[in-house]
Amino acid sequence: MASKFINITLKIWRQKNGTTKGALETYGLNNVSTDSSFLEMLDQLNEQLINERKNPVAFDHDCREGICGSCSLYINGRAHGPDRGVTTCQLHMRTFKDGETIYVEPWRSRAFPVIKDLVVDRSAFDRIQQAGGFVSVNTSGRTIDANATPIPKADADKAFEAAACIGCGACVASCKNGSAMLFVGAKVSQYALLPQGKVEAQQRVLNMVRQMDEEGFGNCTNTGACEVECPKGISIENIARMNREYLKAIVTEE
Amino acid sequence: MCRSRNTLSDTLVDEVSGNIIDQCVAQGVPFAREYGGLLDNRSFGGTQVQRTFYAAGQTGQQLLLGAYSALSRQIGVGHVKMYHRHEMLDLVKVDGKARGIIARNLVTGEIERHSAHAVIIASGGYGNVYFLSTNAMGSNVTAAWKTHKRGALFANPCFVQIHPTCIPVHGTNQSKLTLMSESLRNSGRIWVPKKKEDAEAIRAGKMKPTQIAEDDRDYFLERRYPAFGNLVPRDVASRAAKERCDAGYGIEANNTNEGVYLDFSSEIYSKGKQAAFGQGDHAPSDEKILELGKKWIEEKYGNLFQMYEKITDENPYETPMKIYPAVHYTMGGVWVDYNLQSTIPGCFVAGEANFSDHGANRLGASALMQGLADGYFVLPYTVSNYLADEIRTGKISTDSAEFDEAEKNVRDQINTFLNNNGTKSVDSFHKRLGLIMWNKVGMGRSEQGLKEAIAEIEALRTEFRKDVFVPGSADELNPELEKAIRVADLIELGQLMAQDGLQRNESCGGHFREEYQDAEGETLRDDENFKIVSAWEYKGDDIRQEELHKEALNYEFIKIAARNYK
Numbered sequence: 001m002a003s004k005f006i007n008i009t010l011k012i013w014r015q016k017n018g019t020t021k022g023a024l025e026t027y028g029l030n031n032v033s034t035d036s037s038f039l040e041m042l043d044q045l046n047e048q049l050i051n052e053r054k055n056p057v058a059f060d061h062d063c064r065e066g067i068c069g070s071c072s073l074y075i076n077g078r079a080h081g082p083d084r085g086v087t088t089c090q091l092h093m094r095t096f097k098d099g100e101t102i103y104v105e106p107w108r109s110r111a112f113p114v115i116k117d118l119v120v121d122r123s124a125f126d127r128i129q130q131a132g133g134f135v136s137v138n139t140s141g142r143t144i145d146a147n148a149t150p151i152p153k154a155d156a157d158k159a160f161e162a163a164a165c166i167g168c169g170a171c172v173a174s175c176k177n178g179s180a181m182l183f184v185g186a187k188v189s190q191y192a193l194l195p196q197g198k199v200e201a202q203q204r205v206l207n208m209v210r211q212m213d214e215e216g217f218g219n220c221t222n223t224g225a226c227e228v229e230c231p232k233g234i235s236i237e238n239i240a241r242m243n244r245e246y247l248k249a250i251v252t253e254e
Numbered sequence: 255m256c257r258s259r260n261t262l263s264d265t266l267v268d269e270v271s272g273n274i275i276d277q278c279v280a281q282g283v284p285f286a287r288e289y290g291g292l293l294d295n296r297s298f299g300g301t302q303v304q305r306t307f308y309a310a311g312q313t314g315q316q317l318l319l320g321a322y323s324a325l326s327r328q329i330g331v332g333h334v335k336m337y338h339r340h341e342m343l344d345l346v347k348v349d350g351k352a353r354g355i356i357a358r359n360l361v362t363g364e365i366e367r368h369s370a371h372a373v374i375i376a377s378g379g380y381g382n383v384y385f386l387s388t389n390a391m392g393s394n395v396t397a398a399w400k401t402h403k404r405g406a407l408f409a410n411p412c413f414v415q416i417h418p419t420c421i422p423v424h425g426t427n428q429s430k431l432t433l434m435s436e437s438l439r440n441s442g443r444i445w446v447p448k449k450k451e452d453a454e455a456i457r458a459g460k461m462k463p464t465q466i467a468e469d470d471r472d473y474f475l476e477r478r479y480p481a482f483g484n485l486v487p488r489d490v491a492s493r494a495a496k497e498r499c500d501a502g503y504g505i506e507a508n509n510t511n512e513g514v515y516l517d518f519s520s521e522i523y524s525k526g527k528q529a530a531f532g533q534g535d536h537a538p539s540d541e542k543i544l545e546l547g548k549k550w551i552e553e554k555y556g557n558l559f560q561m562y563e564k565i566t567d568e569n570p571y572e573t574p575m576k577i578y579p580a581v582h583y584t585m586g587g588v589w590v591d592y593n594l595q596s597t598i599p600g601c602f603v604a605g606e607a608n609f610s611d612h613g614a615n616r617l618g619a620s621a622l623m624q625g626l627a628d629g630y631f632v633l634p635y636t637v638s639n640y641l642a643d644e645i646r647t648g649k650i651s652t653d654s655a656e657f658d659e660a661e662k663n664v665r666d667q668i669n670t671f672l673n674n675n676g677t678k679s680v681d682s683f684h685k686r687l688g689l690i691m692w693n694k695v696g697m698g699r700s701e702q703g704l705k706e707a708i709a710e711i712e713a714l715r716t717e718f719r720k721d722v723f724v725p726g727s728a729d730e731l732n733p734e735l736e737k738a739i740r741v742a743d744l745i746e747l748g749q750l751m752a753q754d755g756l757q758r759n760e761s762c763g764g765h766f767r768e769e770y771q772d773a774e775g776e777t778l779r780d781d782e783n784f785k786i787v788s789a790w791e792y793k794g795d796d797i798r799q800e801e802l803h804k805e806a807l808n809y810e811f812i813k814i815a816a817r818n819y820k
């Protein structure tokens with residue numbers, strides 16, 4: 001890996017906490033290796049700020065390999081930045097040019113309030129999951145044999161694609177309505193496609209959609225921006241499947 | 255699984271893993287299926303037969319999401335209360351029993367007291383003591399270490415698993431290492447150039463790996479271990495890669511030249527040919543073979559290949575991957591009995607945070623099996639058992655001298671950091687600790703290196719306390735403060751790891767003492783003296799004073815022999 005080094009200007013959203021107003025601040029950063037990830041670049045900035053005895057920039061991150069969904073940054077007007085199919089932690093500085101100005105902001109959504117700087121509270125997603133994103137099975141150790149219910153490969157594959165959702169919230173951040181339909185659609189689909197999840201499918205979709213509405217997420221108007229920015233390539237087919245499940249459930253309920 | 259309690263390992267492999275797969279499937283974890291609808295499987299390191307069910311290279315993540323969904327259900331019905339963004343900073347003991355914890359609300363900085371009849375620690379492993387590891391950035395030892403400081407023995411701290419298939423280090427700003435899934439070793443062949451000048455030319459960018467003729471490649475795992483080849487256990491594969499790189503055959507142009515190839519071209523060719531034959535084409539062209547072979551690879555490993563390309567900017571369908579070992583898993587941890595109870599009554603420890611099951615080496619795909627077995631099948635019984643005797647205890651007040659003392663402890667530490675006014679960042683100390691650990695308590699260890707490590711860490715600790723700078727305040731989201739608290743504990747743990755490695759005068763599994771190897775560089779165990787778990791007791795601020803307790807291991811079922819993967 002032949003590294004190159006670039007100099008950049010950063011415009012970063014700084015906000016002390018949820019009750020104060022924030023603003024973009026400007027920082028210069030030199031000698032950024034193009035092999036660094038975006039978050040490693042922010043580490044480098046923070047090291048510089050600490051050495052200048054200034055407050056470092058707070059941002060969420062954990063796994064740094066695209067599986068935990070916590071690195072939620074809005075970069076140059078796009079969730080997870082300019083590259084396709086990656087989370088912010090998988091975005092590399094080689095995507096940017098020497099001398100470039102890069103804008104870094106938190107997710108913007110009514111349902112994801114800012115905690116500090118670039119950190120937002122996404123517990124709304126947890127509450128949607130708690131409303132129905134599971135199969136009601138106890139950990140007794142007495143479940144049936146996994147092979148007792150064969151699952152058609154096509155269904156297993158589709159369920160798997162839906163299960164790849166990491167709950168990052170990029171879909172919400174990219175949607176002009178702030179809709180969470182792609183996330184909820186992925187969860188509903190994963191379980192609805194598997195025989196294990198079918199039993200509770202109707203109650204699940206009703207509960208999850210109700211919680212989604214209560215959390216203040218917007219409506220889906222089929223713009224498809226979510227699918228474009230989703231780092232895990234979750235397809236809007238899942239939204240259509242959720243809508244079908246929802247209609248079915250409503251009809252049966254009435 | 256050498257140096258593990260054999261009965262526990264056996265239970266894990268034979269009885270529980272099948273149950274766990276059943277449990278996970280019932281929870282809606284989408285394991286891959288064959289066309290007939292049954293579970294698909296493939297093999298992982300350390301076994302010659304297929305035995306691991308998989309979910310497209312994301313098995314671990316999917317098992318985790320399954321557990322998360324089960325937890326969400328319990329939160330939804332009100333059985334569990336979740337405290338987001340909270341960190342446990344001390345364990346509270348009352349009359350010798352674990353009776354609660356002190357936690358910090360990471361958003362508001364509030365210090366909270368939580369009382370309980372029993373405490374379960376499930377805080378993960380301590381691989382981040384090396385600064386660079388495959389572990390998540392939030393992984394740390396604080397909860398386990400604080401438990402240790404309150405009296406729980408800490409066992410086998412020096413047993414660390416170094417995973418062979420990670421992406422090599424790119425530079426000094428590297429913050430963590432990325433694991434390429436173990437499953438890739440099923441299809442990839444590991445090699446370095448046979449000639450040093452070829453390795454040098456590659457590092458200088460004057461030659462490409464694809465230009466090196468078949469005869470000039472050293473498939474060192476196949477050469478040294480013909481039976482297992484590229485599927486030898488992780489510690490063996492890692493050490494073999496280190497041996498080649500130390501000898502000057504590494505192919506990565508980073509500071510240390512550490513990197514070897516993982517090559518898929520043979521697999522692409524053979525799977526492509528198979529696919530062509532399957533389509534009825536018995537004289538396929540090379541192009542067709544390559545096309546079909548790449549398609550096969552894409553189906554099996556597409557997401558991993560994409561991830562690799564994103565990180566390295568190289569296309570692994572066309573050129574071999576570069577890999578190098580990295581710290582991945584820690585087998586040591588808080589000592590527990592067969593009920594997963596530590597030496598503190600009422601304090602249970604589960605998952606990677608405890609030391610059980612794995613001994614000195616760990617086979618692929620067993621970490622989550624252990625964690626899930628601990629949580630799903632063991633603790634529900636053993637904790638209930640413990641609580642049965644506590645039925646008359648009543649609610650435990652947080653208004654006691656013990657809670658006062660523990661809270662003061664935490665507040666004092668926080669205030670010391672914030673008022674320290676030093677000159678260096680927490681990360682700068684963490685990186686220095688990591689280097690000492692990697693070089694002297696890493697893949698190869700020696701008496702001299704370990705002694706140096708102990709002294710260097712001692713000096714680092716003194717400097718850290720004197721000169722660390724932690725910005726911000728106590729009553730806000732303050733990641734630097736969080737890191738400072740963790741690094742303080744990692745430094746102490748690092749020292750204990752070196753001490754543990756020093757007392758274990760043998761090589762076994764992930765613990766390789768350079769003095770104890772045979773003529774072919776394989777591990778030399780000492781069953782006479784070291785068929786033991788080393789369990790350390792905290793004896794105050796000077797870690798060098800910790801007292802060693804030895805638990806004898808009785809292997810009831812397997813015959814002891816040097817593992818032989820040839």
Ligand SMILES: Cc1cc2nc3c(=O)[nH]c(=O)nc-3n(C[C@H](O)[C@H](O)[C@H](O)COP(=O)(O)OP(=O)(O)OC[C@H]3O[C@@H](n4cnc5c(N)ncnc54)[C@H](O)[C@@H]3O)c2cc1C
Nearest residue numbers: 314341342376377378388389397605606619620621622625
């Ligand atoms: C990249 C990677 C891939 C892996 N792949 C596999 C695989 O395919 N198969 C397999 O079997 N194993 C795999 N492993 C290993 C396995 O994931 C871990 O061993 C396992 O996750 C450990 O589970 P745990 O619940 O014990 O700890 P963790 O998953 O580490 O969870 C610990 C939790 O405790 C929290 N915590 C820590 N300290 C505190 C504190 N003081 N207060 C409050 N909370 C705290 C942490 O934030 C974390 O959420 C992988 C590991 C890594 C890093």
Ligand code: SF4
Nearest residue numbers: 165166168169171230
């Ligand atoms: S659907 Fe995609 S963008 Fe939305 S939360 Fe899931 S992974 Fe993130």
Ligand code: FES
Nearest residue numbers: 062064069071089
């Ligand atoms: S840090 Fe986990 S997905 Fe980016």
